[in-house]
Amino acid sequence: xxxxxxxxxxxxxxxxxxxxxxxxxxxxxxxxxxxxxxxxxxxxxxxxxxxxxxxxxxxxxxxxxxxxxxxxxxxxxxxxxxxxxxxxxxxxxxxxxxxxxxxxxxxxxxxxxxxxxxxxxxxxxxxxxxxxxxxxxxxxxxxxxxxxxxxxxxxxxxxxxxxxxxxxxxxxxxxxxxxxxxxxxxxxxxxxxxxxxxxxxxxxxxxxxxxxxxxxxxxxxxxxxxxxxxxxxxxxxxxxxxxxxxxxxxxxxxxxxxxxxxxxxxxxxxxxxxxxxxxxxxxxxxxxxxxxxxxxxxxx
Numbered sequence: 001x002x003x004x005x006x007x008x009x010x011x012x013x014x015x016x017x018x019x020x021x022x023x024x025x026x027x028x029x030x031x032x033x034x035x036x037x038x039x040x041x042x043x044x045x046x047x048x049x050x051x052x053x054x055x056x057x058x059x060x061x062x063x064x065x066x067x068x069x070x071x072x073x074x075x076x077x078x079x080x081x082x083x084x085x086x087x088x089x090x091x092x093x094x095x096x097x098x099x100x101x102x103x104x105x106x107x108x109x110x111x112x113x114x115x116x117x118x119x120x121x122x123x124x125x126x127x128x129x130x131x132x133x134x135x136x137x138x139x140x141x142x143x144x145x146x147x148x149x150x151x152x153x154x155x156x157x158x159x160x161x162x163x164x165x166x167x168x169x170x171x172x173x174x175x176x177x178x179x180x181x182x183x184x185x186x187x188x189x190x191x192x193x194x195x196x197x198x199x200x201x202x203x204x205x206x207x208x209x210x211x212x213x214x215x216x217x218x219x220x221x222x223x224x225x226x227x228x229x230x231x232x233x234x235x236x237x238x239x240x241x242x243x244x245x246x247x248x249x250x251x252x253x254x255x256x257x258x259x260x261x262x263x264x265x266x267x268x269x270x271x272x273x274x275x276x277x278x279x280x281x282x283x284x285x286x287x288x289x290x291x292x293x294x295x296x297x298x299x300x
Contacts, residue, residue, distance in 0.1 A: 039092045042268060046095035048261040050254050053118065058097045061087060062117035064105040066169070066200035067222045069282040070139075070245070071121055073102075082282040083121045086138065086266070087247060089274055093265035104199055106171030109133060112250060118258070120248030124219070125298040126173060134259045135246030137297045138266065140288045143174065144223025145238040146216045148208055149231070153215060155238040159184060163191030167204035167213035170197045173242075174217045209233050221284075243300055244290055259295055266293045 046054070053059065065071045065079045074080040079100040091098045100121075103111055109132050111117045125135040145161075147153050155161065158177070162185035168174045175195065182193035196213055198204040201222045207213040216223075220239060227234045249259040269275045270291045279289060290297075 036088065036092060039089045039269070039274065041095045042093050042265070043095075045093055045261065045264050045268065048257070048264065049094050049096065050257045050261075052254060053096060053258060057095075058099055059087075059091055059118045060099050060101060060116070061119040061121050062101050062103045062108050062111050063121040064103060064108060064200060066105075066202050067219055068225050069284070070219075070221045082278055082284060083138075083245075083247070085281075086269070086275070086278055087119065087121060089269055089278075090262055090265040093268055094261055104171075105169055108248070112248060118249070122245045123248050124173060124243040125246035125296065126243055126300055127296075127298045130251070130296050130298070132251055133246075133248040134251050134256050135244075135248055135296050135298070136259050136263050136266065137244035137246045137290050137294050139245040139284070139290055140241070141243070141245045142220040142239055142241040144218060144220045144236045146205060146208060146218060146223045146227065146234050147214065147237050148233065149235045151214065151235070151237070153237060158238070158240065161185075161193050161215075162188075163193070165194045165196065165212075165214045167196050167198055167207040167216040169201045169204050169218065170199055178217070205234065243298055244294075246297075263293045263295055 063071050063079055063084070065073050065081070069081050071079060071081040071083045079102060084100055088098045101117065108117070108120045108123065109129070112120055113132060120133065123129065123133065123135070124141070125137050129135075145155055145158070153164065159181055161181055166178060168178065175197070178193055178195045186192050196207065198207060201216075201218040204213070204216040204218055205222070205226055208216045215237070223236050227236045247262065249255040249262070266275065275289070275291065276286070279286060
């Protein structure tokens with residue numbers, strides 16, 4: 001498999017991002033949902049938060065806001081979306097505030113390990129990540145392969161990507177999977193997959209519109225949202241379920257205790273109707289809900 005980091009294109013692509021509206025995705029918002037003032041602190045649940053966080057009163061959350069409507073930069077330049085709202089509501093149940101900090105995808109787990117972040121928004125929950133991250137799963141999600149509407153590329157499986165130029169976000173789980181697929185292609189006498197890495201999903205998608213890549217391999221919320229919002233630029237040509245989205249916490253005892261407290265707060269939000277209301281607000285399908293919020297519930 002050939003992998004290229006297309007840093008020389010980034011300056012040009014960034015300028016086009018603002019022109020196409022892919023960075024500021026304020027139109028992802030839908031109907032109103034309960035405001036934060038409707039969410040009350042539960043003293044019993046707040047007492048289960050590790051003392052370190054209770055004393056500080058704040059969680060520092062690292063986020064790569066490139067997946068509308070899950071997490072994105074709104075027209076005011078703030079991190080917005082379903083997951084930031086859900087985390088903020090759950091934190092309030094626990095008597096905590098949330099400070100959202102923007103970071104690249106590949107800086108999230110190292111930032112958690114180094115103590116720069118207390119929480120990560122959000123990551124696909126794979127078993128291979130459990131040594132570094134404790135997950136509280138909150139959505140069922142998959143992966144999409146996206147092309148331009150005029151593309152002749154058609155896929156019945158990911159194994160049919162032989163010979164394609166594929167754009168992927170830097171640090172994503174699609175990179176090793178693409179390597180496996182490419183090796184299989186070569187073993188069968190077919191062309192290898194050429195994968196180009198970009199800083200985030202927006203850049204990967206934009207490389208398709210500029211012709212730098214034939215397809216982009218991105219998380220399904222990004223793929224479907226952009227195909228719906230920009231039908232003249234994108235179409236989803238393949239979907240596969242992969243792993244749940246999880247809010248990430250540290251793998252140490254303190255992180256696991258915080259994850260358990262957060263799980264209980266999320267269950268309360270679900271019982272009170274806040275979780276379902278936020279799904280509706282951000283136009284997410286109820287079939288993608290994970291209302292039991294399992295900890296490290298990955299099957300892959």
